[in-house]
Amino acid sequence: MAILLSEAFKVGGEWSLAGYADFISKPLNRTVFFRTLKLGALVVLVSAVVGYAAAFCIVNLEPAKRGRMFGLIILPLMISPVARTYAWIVILGRTGIVNNTLVGLGISDTPIRFLFTETAVFLGLLQLFMPLMIIALISSMENMPKDAIAAARVLGANWFQVFTRVILPLTREGLVLGGTLVFTGALTAYITPAILGGSKVLMLETLLYQRVNVSNDYVSAGIIATILIVMSFGANVVLRRLAKA
Amino acid sequence: MSDIAVSLKDLTLAYGDTVAVPDLNLDIHRGELIALLGPSGCGKTTTMRAIAGLMTPTAGQILIDNTDVTRVPPNKREVGLVFQSYALFPHLSGFENVAFGLRVRKTPEAEITRRVEAGLQLVGMAHLADRKPAELSGGQQQRLSLARSLVMKPKVLLLDEPLSNLDARLRLEMRTELQRLQRQTGITMVFVTHDQSEALALSDRIVLMKDGRIEQIGSPESLYNQPQSVFAADFVGYENIFAVLPSTTATPDRCTIKNPHGQLQLDYPVAADHIAWRPTGVVIGSGGHHGTVAAVAFAGQQREYVIDTDAGVIKADIDASVTPVAVGDTIRFDLPLSSARLITAQP
């Protein structure tokens, strides 16, 4: 693997950073890079917001129900990502649920293109990785002192203050862990961008695949690989720091 | 055969560079119930683990039945250990827990059944043989753990804080139980505890340890009534301890005692390094000293006074039938020679 990464620094057998300069100079590469970053961050953000609400509800259920709910949240993780992503084709495709509904209700005359848009990729990634966030939040909420929220309420905090002053600080580690898992997951997912984004909405992983399989460009592949590793490693380090700070 | 069951000779035990027990010498007699007593970190548990073979000594020897077992691995030592947490096997029933060692030794099935049943009978657990450890109470787990060690007929049975995980009532019950088992089986038992009352109540002999060294060895009575050091006195409940300043020629019939908080004058000479009183040895209501009552606590038969004096706090226990003195009142008290324990440092 190290050799692969090192290929990125070689141009015609010479050690050089020219490969990188060349890589960055191409607008497509830049677009793909920022798109990956943006979608990753967006998925983390939305899954955190929804995740808090869902996790909070689940934690407050009675134990038997809580176990069942937890099982339901885990379930999608055990199912093939191909199957999970494929469902979105059925939902968003030309003759899928959304378009059939829209056309059927006369809201739209012709099917709208949802597939191969960033929205489709975003939805797919969100569905794929949100369970990780919910699980991380649930386990850190379960470790919260039982009466912390009640105590804050008694001391006069409203729900917003309870969230910002009690729940958020006490679950920060869970949030960070969940965030790391979701971000790294979104970053390194291949199937979802491949199926839902295709070649129109390339992400770093799909770009890497293209560079190797279509253009045999191992320099670009090495560069993308390096970027991916640095990004996911960086996310790990930065978020870990945040958890401790 | 001599009557020494376990002999520790110049035993040195260390964790890496940290020496936990330097140069320990101790003989444990056959059929004895002996306590290793001391605060946490005094080396008592380390010593016990070394006897079991779970820890290798840096220097010195361990003899069991006059055989050097220093290099014998723990599974060949025939030493039993009842863990503080009992360490029962969660996946096995009570019967199978007790049978475990016999099965490992490939004992014939008929003999296993006989010995395990006898062992369970001995600790009063025969009716619970089919239960898993998780289905047993703390006291029952304790008994099972004892049976598991006893069926192996160990040369010596080690017990790590055997009563500490039990509630007060069970503790009393287990205490008598252990004494009964010891008398019935005649097995040599070494138990480790930090609880002086446990050691005093249970053992034939107490080894008081501090910083890996033996502070005092003796019968419970001798340790309780004649502590040989300030540490021992403190440990067995002499809560008021003072250093004795040398008498001057001007006042040969009195002396000054001190602690880190201050000094008191006694109207009699003391020929010792230290002098100590139990709270029950302090007299209040009369005497040449006075102090302020800082707290009074009713404890059934007696009232426990905390008195602020020139030499810090003095604790006194007075019969509860005596009318109490209010907190904040000045009170007179006496420190009589008759109830004092004199301690002179050993050379």
Added chain:
Amino acid sequence: MSQTWASRVILSLTLLFLIGPFFIIIFAGLSAGSTLSFPPDGLSLKWYLAVFSVESFRQSFMLSMLLAVFGTLTALLLGVPAAYAICRYKIPGAETIKLIVAAPIIVPGIIVGLALLRYLVVPLNFTVTLALFLAHTALVLPYAVRVVTATLENLRTDIEEAAILLGCTRLQAFTKAVLPNIKSGILAAFILGFVTSFNQVPVSLFLSGPGVRTLPIDMLAYMEITYDPSVAALSALLAFLSIAIVFIAEKTLGFSRYV
């Protein structure tokens, strides 16, 4: 109470988003038509049956099965002793290993796959199957170590000492006292590893060659060619398989605490 209502709504919507799509796949696969659409053009089981007649699906299913079973078994064979060593002995770097194992996979699978292809398969003439096997084993190994480590940490160390004092050798203490008590953790690790291996795509993406494809890759390839509902049917079948495995595991092991 309004609060309970709010939580019910939030939970229902979340679950609808997470699980709803599967029901859609199930129905899409039931389509009687020849193109994928929803609601389906009539109902029939023909696509569910068609799945079984596709030769490449059969082959890739077998390959994925074999890889998942043997890759996971190998990973456990390496992972259980490794987890035991990490938990019980002071090995240099144990904390680092735990950290790596606990962290999300830092190195993207697609890169591992590419590296294996470029530097093992091509120059050293490894067969693709062998490379896939190595990749899947490596993929599952962290899960195996993590789950078994967690199980071991919940097990008191003194039962091994007790076993030794009762006459066991170190190995006997492990097999007689430790192993029976971490059985369910190992089984959970196997299931988690199996599912992960069976479902994973990126590592095998480059490694799969013609005729040697894992099932998910084969499905991807099939989708590129035809747009019929057979992939939906197959996806639904695989989902049922996963659900069944997880359901049984949850009932017998309390699987979810190991995830």
